[in-house]
Amino acid sequence: MNRVHSLLSGREMSIVGALVAVVAVTAFVNPSFVSPQGLHDMFLNASIIALLAIGQTLLVITRNIDLSVGSVMGLTAYLSGQMFIADSGTPVIVVMLAGMALGAACGAFNGALVAIAKVPALVVTLGTLYVFRGIDYGWASATGVHQINADQMSPEFLSFGSGSVLGIPHLTLIALVALGIAGYALHNWRSGRELYAIGSNPQAARLAGIPAGRRVFTSFVISGALVGLAGVLHASYFGTINASVGTGKELAVVAAVVVGGVAIFGGSGTVLGAALGALLLTTITGALPILGVPAFWQRAVDGAALLLAISLDRAVMLRVAERLRKERSLRRV
Amino acid sequence: MEATEHPSVPLLELRDVTKSFQAVRALRGVSLALRAGEVHALAGENGAGKSTVVRIIGGEHQPDSGEVLLDGEPVRFSAPRDAQQRGVAVIHQEPIQFPDLSVAENVFMGRQPLRQGRRIDRRAMHRGAAEVFERLGVPLDPARQTRGLSIADQQIIEIAKALVADARIIVMDEPTAALSAVEAERLFRVARGLAERGAALLFISHRLDEMYALCDRVTVLRDGAFVTSSRMSEITNDELVRCMVGRSVEQLFPTREHEAGADVLVVEGLTRAGHFNDISFSVRAGEIVGLAGLVGSGRSEVARAVFGVDGRDAGTVTVNGRPLRAGDPKAAIAAGVALVPEDRREQGLVLELPIERNTSLARLRQVSPAGITRQSRERALAAAWGERLGLKYGRLADPAATLSGGNQQKVVLGKWLATEPSVLIVDEPTRGIDIGAKVEVHALLSELAAEGMAVLLISSELPEVLGMADRVLVMHEGRLTAELSKEEANEETVMYAATGNGRAGEEGSAA
Numbered sequence: 136m137n138r139v140h141s142l143l144s145g146r147e148m149s150i151v152g153a154l155v156a157v158v159a160v161t162a163f164v165n166p167s168f169v170s171p172q173g174l175h176d177m178f179l180n181a182s183i184i185a186l187l188a189i190g191q192t193l194l195v196i197t198r199n200i201d202l203s204v205g206s207v208m209g210l211t212a213y214l215s216g217q218m219f220i221a222d223s224g225t226p227v228i229v230v231m232l233a234g235m236a237l238g239a240a241c242g243a244f245n246g247a248l249v250a251i252a253k254v255p256a257l258v259v260t261l262g263t264l265y266v267f268r269g270i271d272y273g274w275a276s277a278t279g280v281h282q283i284n285a286d287q288m289s290p291e292f293l294s295f296g297s298g299s300v301l302g303i304p305h306l307t308l309i310a311l312v313a314l315g316i317a318g319y320a321l322h323n324w325r326s327g328r329e330l331y332a333i334g335s336n337p338q339a340a341r342l343a344g345i346p347a348g349r350r351v352f353t354s355f356v357i358s359g360a361l362v363g364l365a366g367v368l369h370a371s372y373f374g375t376i377n378a379s380v381g382t383g384k385e386l387a388v389v390a391a392v393v394v395g396g397v398a399i400f401g402g403s404g405t406v407l408g409a410a411l412g413a414l415l416l417t418t419i420t421g422a423l424p425i426l427g428v429p430a431f432w433q434r435a436v437d438g439a440a441l442l443l444a445i446s447l448d449r450a451v452m453l454r455v456a457e458r459l460r461k462e463r464s465l466r467r468v
Numbered sequence: 469m470e471a472t473e474h475p476s477v478p479l480l481e482l483r484d485v486t487k488s489f490q491a492v493r494a495l496r497g498v499s500l501a502l503r504a505g506e507v508h509a510l511a512g513e514n515g516a517g518k519s520t521v522v523r524i525i526g527g528e529h530q531p532d533s534g535e536v537l538l539d540g541e542p543v544r545f546s547a548p549r550d551a552q553q554r555g556v557a558v559i560h561q562e563p564i565q566f567p568d569l570s571v572a573e574n575v576f577m578g579r580q581p582l583r584q585g586r587r588i589d590r591r592a593m594h595r596g597a598a599e600v601f602e603r604l605g606v607p608l609d610p611a612r613q614t615r616g617l618s619i620a621d622q623q624i625i626e627i628a629k630a631l632v633a634d635a636r637i638i639v640m641d642e643p644t645a646a647l648s649a650v651e652a653e654r655l656f657r658v659a660r661g662l663a664e665r666g667a668a669l670l671f672i673s674h675r676l677d678e679m680y681a682l683c684d685r686v687t688v689l690r691d692g693a694f695v696t697s698s699r700m701s702e703i704t705n706d707e708l709v710r711c712m713v714g715r716s717v718e719q720l721f722p723t724r725e726h727e728a729g730a731d732v733l734v735v736e737g738l739t740r741a742g743h744f745n746d747i748s749f750s751v752r753a754g755e756i757v758g759l760a761g762l763v764g765s766g767r768s769e770v771a772r773a774v775f776g777v778d779g780r781d782a783g784t785v786t787v788n789g790r791p792l793r794a795g796d797p798k799a800a801i802a803a804g805v806a807l808v809p810e811d812r813r814e815q816g817l818v819l820e821l822p823i824e825r826n827t828s829l830a831r832l833r834q835v836s837p838a839g840i841t842r843q844s845r846e847r848a849l850a851a852a853w854g855e856r857l858g859l860k861y862g863r864l865a866d867p868a869a870t871l872s873g874g875n876q877q878k879v880v881l882g883k884w885l886a887t888e889p890s891v892l893i894v895d896e897p898t899r900g901i902d903i904g905a906k907v908e909v910h911a912l913l914s915e916l917a918a919e920g921m922a923v924l925l926i927s928s929e930l931p932e933v934l935g936m937a938d939r940v941l942v943m944h945e946g947r948l949t950a951e952l953s954k955e956e957a958n959e960e961t962v963m964y965a966a967t968g969n970g971r972a973g974e975e976g977s978a979a
């Protein structure tokens with residue numbers, strides 16, 4: 136009965152299918168890829184990108200985009216290092232909240248320019264991509280701290296990043312919680328549905344009385360907070376930080392979102408799809424060296440996946456539109 | 469003022485409102501009072517300012533001067549949201565939807581029924597949407613995606629939105645433009661019910677009979693200025709037209725001497741599974757054949773299949789004795805077929821382009837000697853057509869988007885009519901255009917037929933079909949249920965067949 140719904144889950148199913156195929160082929164070449172440790176690493180690697188992708192989905196659904204995610208992530212990763220330099224006993228939760236707050240502030244800056252000053256998000260966030268990165272480098276050179284290593288951070292912080300509960304990494308758990316909340320809100324809350332409405336037809340959204348500016352601003356703030364959290368988690372997982380953390384991540388994130396079936400022109404897509412997209416792309420990247428593909432090809436994967444997904448979406452869109460138009464006379468309930 | 473004859477305070481009142489768009493003075497001193505329990509008609513030609521009034525009441529535009537009063541208190545709506553929160557619902561002339569969302573979500577956006585924990589209650593939402601569609605008598609599937617719906621269905625969604633809003637003031641900007649008499653009658657019943665329960669309604673239509681059937685009071689605008697306001701029962705049809713147009717309109721339909729020639733368009737056994745079945749008819753040179761039926765009966769689909777925009781599963785289409793390939797509009801155009809589509813805003817007009825460019829798009833050759841488009845010729849052509857159809861515009865170089873709804877229709881119509889095809893299929897040619905322009909369009913169609921063109925006229929407006937057509941085909945749920953000669957065709961016979969009571973059409977005439 137629910138055509139909209141079945142289309143969406145169709146996309147998610149095909150990502151899962153692709154994922155199974157990639158894993159099967161790679162495991163055939165090297166069985167350790169599917170060992171408990173291998174799977175653990177696979178999820179761990181995908182978690183940070185998934186977190187970014189969840190935030191990005193909120194924006195892309197509203198016909199916006201945030202290209203500054205890599206820089207914001209770098210900034211909050213660096214912030215967490217600096218907090219430990221200032222006080223090596225800083226509680227983990229305080230660092231996380233500080234990272235989220237800084238991320239949210241960056242998001243608020245982007246959001247204000249987009250929602251209030253009405254500058255296109257592409258332009259705003261392309262600008263802040265460099266501005267935030269500049270602040271990051273400026274901070275590093277002003278303090279003379281170019282690299283922060285594991286021994287400068289608290290052991291609790293490091294063990295949180297690499298720890299797990301019942302075999303599930305902490306990072307993956309956090310991504311799952313974020314996924315659950317965002318997915319629930321997008322599906323069940325009026326404000327969530329309004330994000331789709333804004334992206335689907337901004338003019339109709341205004342006529343429907345939706346406070347579009349406020350919704351878009353809030354999306355930027357929430358997405359910023361998630362990106363901020365991702366930066367902190369990156370620091371706690373890798374244990375070494377410099378001012379270039381997160382460089383180029385925007386490509387991976389946008390690719391994950393689009394591969395996950397979130398329409399780049401807004402109005403449709405799910406956070407589950409985006410998270411699966413993130414998992415698929417990181418898995419492919421992880422599989423390439425095992426399959427003997429030279430390392431320099433790995434960056435190209437994200438770009439190629441992005442192009443492929445957009446072309447595919449376009450083709451599917453046209454077919455669906457055509458079918459819906461033709462079905463319009465068959466509309467008995 | 470009216471206040472003396474109605475002691476009660478109007479729910480909503482406009483006092484001496486003016487509004488300009490750059491050089492265009494869309495409203496100059498308009499006053500209007502909407503009272504509880506009353507249906508108020510707003511009449512005027514295309515571009516008279518009706519939709520501008522609607523947008524001011526709905527909070528989309530703010531008046532330059534004058535005031536809006538709600539329950540006697542001055543208010544200022546700075547966005548549609550403000551108006552909605554104060555109990556105003558608007559049915560827009562050009563329905564705009566969220567194409568990615570389901571029909572039910574479109575209807576309920578912003579006011580979805582909730583259950584525990586502020587969750588949207590989808591079940592209740594679908595039920596609610598199905599109920600409204602039931603009330604309107606159009607069985608749309610609430611769960612389907614909105615993308616690709618016909619204009620009529622979009623209009624129904626637009627109406628449903630206003631109905632579920634539970635508003636006290638309901639403004640309907642040409643809600644019936646895409647509907648046939650049956651759906652319109654249903655809407656009127658619903659509208660009367662709302663008025664009885666104390667709502668104030670504003671109703672806009674270019675069909676005078678609808679105003680008389682539904683409304684208690686009428687206000688007429690001309691060129692943005694207030695002309696008159698009267699009880700509906702105290703103004704005659706002629707007076708009303710004279711107020712709107714500034715002159716009387718003698719005859720809505722031209723008298724035609726019908727002298728049909730040979731068959732030009734012959735359709736046999738045309739079938740498209742799930743849409744229509746075994747459709748056979750022919751149109752002769754110099755003949756106007758009307759195609760009547762309810763919304764969703766498949767008339768536009770037949771037209772699209774004949775023209776080749778949609779494919780067909782069985783059957784043949786021949787033009788001047790030559791068979792047309794299925795699903796090939798280019799071949800149809802080459803064979804001399806033209807289709808003026810139903811959805812003109814989406815398929816016929818480039819909103820960003822200047823008006824003059826839009827009128828010449830289909831005839832670039834004519835305005836482009838040696839392949840270079842001459843703006844002076846383009847402008848002369850546009851001006852000539854604008855004159856003929858009574859187009860109201862600021863400058864011909866303005867984008868088509870600044871035209872009023874009806875004037876946009878006229879631009880597209882002019883563009884296709886002048887391509888001079890041998891078979892002309894027009895889908896709802898007078899939808900949304902005012903009475904003066906209707907007369908022009910009718911005269912034009914009749915002229916074209918007199919010159920030997922074969923015309924297939926699809927119209928939801930029964931008087932138009934009866935007044936124009938030499939023969940009337942009636943469809944019901946994808947089948948031809950009657951073929952009536954001019955003498956046989958009248959309101960009863962057509963409606964009888966349109967509601968599914970006819971026999972299959974007389975096959976003999978299609979040969």
Ligand SMILES: Nc1ncnc2c1ncn2[C@@H]1O[C@H](COP(=O)(O)OP(=O)(O)OP(=O)(O)O)[C@@H](O)[C@H]1O
Pocket residue numbers: 489490492493494512513514515516517518519520521561860861862870871872873874875900902
């Ligand atoms: N956004 C705009 N920019 C410029 N001109 C506009 C704009 N909106 C309306 N107008 C002009 O204001 C005048 C009134 O338009 P309006 O849409 O109110 O007419 P209408 O009475 O609703 O006509 P119709 O019967 O064709 O719908 C028209 O001349 C139109 O061109």
Ligand SMILES: [Mg+2]
Pocket residue numbers: 518519520561641872873874
């Ligand atoms: Mg209008």
